[in-house]
Amino acid sequence: MEKVYDVVIIGAGPAGLTAAIYASRGNLSVAIIEKGAPGGKMVMQSKIENWPGDKVVMGADLALRMYEHALEYGAEHLYGEVEKVVSISEFEKEVHLKNNKIIKAKSVVVASGMNERKPMDVEGILDFEHRGVSYCAICDGPLFGKNPSIIIGGGNSAVEEGAFLSSIASEVHVFVRDDKFNAEPRLVEELMNKKNVKVHFNSKVLKLMGTNSLEKALVEIDGKEQEIEAASLFPYIGFIPATAFLKDLNILEPNGLLKVDEFKETKEKGIYAIGDVIVKEIRQIATATSDGTIVGKILTNRLGK
Structure with missing residues (x-):
């Protein structure tokens, strides 16, 4: 039965x-x-x-x-x-x-x-999934070794995982679309104390580039476009x-x-x-x-x- x-x-x-x-x-x-x-x-x-x-x-x-x-x-x-x-x-x-x-x-x-939620306004975001783009820093962060990394987001998850990633990556770029974080102040303080973390407010990632895997990103910081090196990107946008x-x-x-x-x-x-x-x-x-x-x-x- x-x-x-x-x-x-x-x-x-x-x-x-x-x-x-x-x-x-x-x-x-x-x-x-x-x-x-x-x-x-x-x-x-x-x-x-x-x-x-x-x-x-x-x-x-x-x-x-x-x-x-x-x-x-x-x-x-x-x-x-x-x-x-x-x-x-x-x-x-x-x-x-x-x-x-x-x-x-x-x-x-x-x-x-x-x-x-996937940042579909970032050109190439789907192309680089599993080739640099991940949604879990603790799961996949170690896979990219001592290379530059990008976090997108300004909430608790973005801030916490950015702090975690700073212990692995050579440098961590955190892109926040607004002019401030909306994460808990204590978490923000911990992140800002990391020497290899660079926080970019009022900024965004425009395009991902690379051959077989993610190598660099076109970003907009303070209204100006520039390229930065990055082997991984972790979106935390909801x-x-x-x-x-x-x-x-x-x-x-x-x-x-x-x-x-x-x-x-x-x-x-x-x-x-x-x-x-x-x-x-x-x-x-x-x-x-x-x-x-x-x-x-x-x-x-x-x-x-």
Whole structure:
């Protein structure tokens, strides 16, 4: 007989993993579907300094701890990429994967997070993906060795990863389109104290150039164009919701986010959403785990045996 899970969770970031912990501890059968490394954006953070109980923790370490905790109570990790979700009735759902596999469940929790926004106004940005352009400094920074690097962005992620990259690259150019950072002051101070970091306000990257890999970039600094050497470029300019697989359900907001009620349920009964994909003000690891806690407890109460 084909297995029907009580809960299928799409995404293994902090929200999804927390939901898996609570639901599986409640004796529900739980499957977590994830196409990449468990942990979501935590895996790509060099360090985390606002997780209660850990003054400083490496993102990958925290991700592994949460992942192992989720599996401890019986949750299953299914590798795959979701193509669509079909809602047959309130307690009959199908999650279709791109490898043609269909996972059946009584309820679905969407915790798919965000995808990196790409700076499409930079000429050659797609041509140099995997050949110098990356979206994870902690993952790929060491691959480029002691060579010049570029960071695009002025938020926390750009500033933190710029500081991390300064310990690897010969020099780091940080391009901020505005006249100031919008990152936390303490993070900015740490970055500005790095001797091999050059910050360019009111500036932008125009074009990437190179033969087999990224070698240099045409940039605009203070209204003047010039070329600088660069072996790598890391954009940190925001994210877009990873929710395209829900387009047939008519539950997405125009911006791709999901509205939920106090129990984290969407307007489609039996489909819940948590973490960065929902409409809310604050997107942090702590708020993601809070969302996961709520939906895990709600599903235990509703589906408990």
